[in-house]
Amino acid sequence: MERRHLPLRRFPVALLALAAVPVAVLAVFFVLPVVGMVGRGFRPEGHWDLGGVLDVLARPRVHRVLWFTVWSSTVATAATLLLGLPAAYVLHRLDLPLRRVVRAALLVPFVLPTVVVGVAFRQLLTGPLSWLPIDGTPIAIIAGLVFFNVAVVIRAVGAAWESLDARPAEAAAALGAGPWTVFRTVTLPALRPAIVGAASVVFLFCATSFGVVLTLGGLRYASVETEIYLLTTDLLDLQGAAALSLLQLGVVVVLLFIGARLRPIRTSTSRQPPRPRRPRPADAPQLIVTALLLAFVAAPLAALLVGSLRVASGGGDRWSLANYRALTSTGSHQALLEPATTALDLSLRIAVDATLLALVLGLLVALSVTRRTHSRAERRVRGLLDAFFMLPLGVSAVTLGFGFLITLDRPPVDLRDSPWLVPIAQALVALPLVVRTLVPALGGIDDRQRQAAASLGAGPLRRTLVVDVPVLWRPLLASAGFAFAVSVGEFGATSFLARDENATLPVVIFRLIGHPGPMNYGMALAASCVLAATTAVVMLVVERLRVPSLGVL
């Protein structure tokens, strides 16, 4: 009998070699902790207990939490779109003075640490707007979420709007369509992928928001994410936390999938991007909404800044820098173990480490998922890798942080006292954003350029220098800034991992607002301002680099 030869399939060795390091890192520092955390829930006493998990999902409180998460995220997403779309139009299609400055300013809320957003809104709602009875209500939470996410809509939809070919709209106008009809029948269908994509990302951020809900919702309103935190830290109900984590992971994966399907396909050559035109009287509604949005974004920040510069004296309060000077102390009533300035210093160091880690990993990931594929097996592996590296975006930072705590404390990986624990966690949180910034840039390089360079006699190194580096250095710098801003403000995972004696600034702020005493609160405001200024400056520098796509933005 003749032996049948199996078709020889080329295994994607090179691709796997390139991806090996990030895969290993993700396996140890992401899959292991998450699996460990979830495992604790499913096997509380060493044997499987699925019934217990299902019981958790039947609890009335869990239903309330789920319902609150869904409706508050839905309302916040709708409000974000309503405010963001007119602003996207105004800032990307109209020729206004200071357009770039306003665009950059509206980007700042997105990179503000969530704790700072919470503190700023509380300061606004208990201070200048205390006559509005919305402090501690869902409205406050939703306002915080909108504030945080509006930049996503402006950036994502604005970029699509800006590069939208003007000619279909002109063709419709020439056929007799008025401005509103043109918008409804031509512009909106063309923008739909960008709008739906932005909306799904915003919903995702709202539904997994931790710092904003925790600082503004207190104990009365909890989302799935804060509930996981509460169950693990205060109630030690790991089973409940694991069940909720799994539920959240499932929903997020579905949302990410939808988002990926709808991600606008960037045609690298928009043949006729329109010139921004001067505003007309008909643009008044959009201009008014944009102005309102600016006021909405500026108000909490202004309240935060003013609050940090006022100290109580006698009956009233006066201007002073005392709150900033107090940052060198440990606060009243022993709120802190180390001065806040030490925390700032530590935050910056950790953020630098985390940024470097995220960059190296992100670059390897981006290179491996944009590699030219030669076979179907290779394409499949590449697709799987791409999805795998996006997972950290979907898993709650709280789950990740807690998983670190319970799995990385014994051999083979014992990092309990390692200074690398927090940077690694933060790098993982920042990784998807870095990858999403680098991949479009790398993917946009026409492979024929490399082939052309090769045919002219350039070796691999020379090809990279000539073709890839000139395209990549801006996105690389931008994603470094982005990763830095995210790390400096990271709260969800860090709140588990940072110890009292080496807390980062966001953790310190949260601790300060939890302790009684006007001095502590003043310190929290001052520290928030410092943190906000740090991330804002980094982001404004990034904005100067004018990278077309920033992470999910």
Add this chain to the structure above:
Amino acid sequence: MTLSLRDVSVSYDGAAAISQVDLDLPDGQVLAVLGPSGSGKSTLLRAIAGLEPIAGSIAWDGTDLAGVPTHKRGFALMFQDGQLFGHLTVAANVAYPLRLRRVARAERRRRVEELLALVGLEGYGRRLPLTLSGGERQRVALARALAVEPKLLLLDEPLSALDAGLRERLASDLRRILTEAGTTALLVTHDQEEAFAVADRLAVVRAGRLVQEGPVGEVWRAPADPETALFLGYARVLTGEAAATVCAAAGVRTGGPVALAVRRSALVLAEDGPLSGVVVSARATPDQVRLVVDVHGVGQIDAVASSGVHPGPGERVRLRAEQTRLSVVP
């Protein structure tokens, strides 16, 4: 029912794209605006459509159109690549302007079928633009533009995106459709053959200025200046002694020194021709033999011979000049 442009200028950031154009287009005529790419001809078209801010005045029937937005002008604009709406079917694309005018459903359907038949695309209604070839897409765009029953149809390089054979066929179709519908049209193109095939009148634009305007035959016979002559397909422009020699050979009387535009086929190999020269090169084409001849008193110049003869380089030949293929340029 006349379009008239008076002293129209368009500038981008201070740089003039169109300067001081005067133009009239009578009812029912097709005018081709011909110019090399970058000459500002598309800008002129967009200005007429109301898509560019202008200085000067554009009027329809004596009424100034300043302040009338694009969608209220009643002109239809057809883009170089059609600009069909990708999310609508062919029928829905053609029906788009009819819906805007609230034409009843039954009437709308009838009109769409009629228009698709006019452009030779019966039964294409349910297809999506993406599934059509380039030529089919342009036909749909034309049907959509005609659905407006426009007072004036503006066509921006309607055939340039197509390959040569299709372009030729569609050009004669376009001519037929426009005359059948009695549409006043303004066509912008860089291709002189397209202009000749479709238009009644010709306006030549160069560097933002209107150089010459008139009936197609007239412009073609008498180009206003040497550059226009070259752009209209004349092979060379002769001056001085060379021009005088060829003029004398063709029997053209001139009052003094002139420039003479000659087409490639102006000089023809003839036993008893008045000119003599030495063949520099010869290249056979299916219809004729194309020569370059060094003619005494003229220099190197193109000539043709019927495909029967094939003179080789270095051979002495005699040539005559065809009066209809020459043009004296002022």
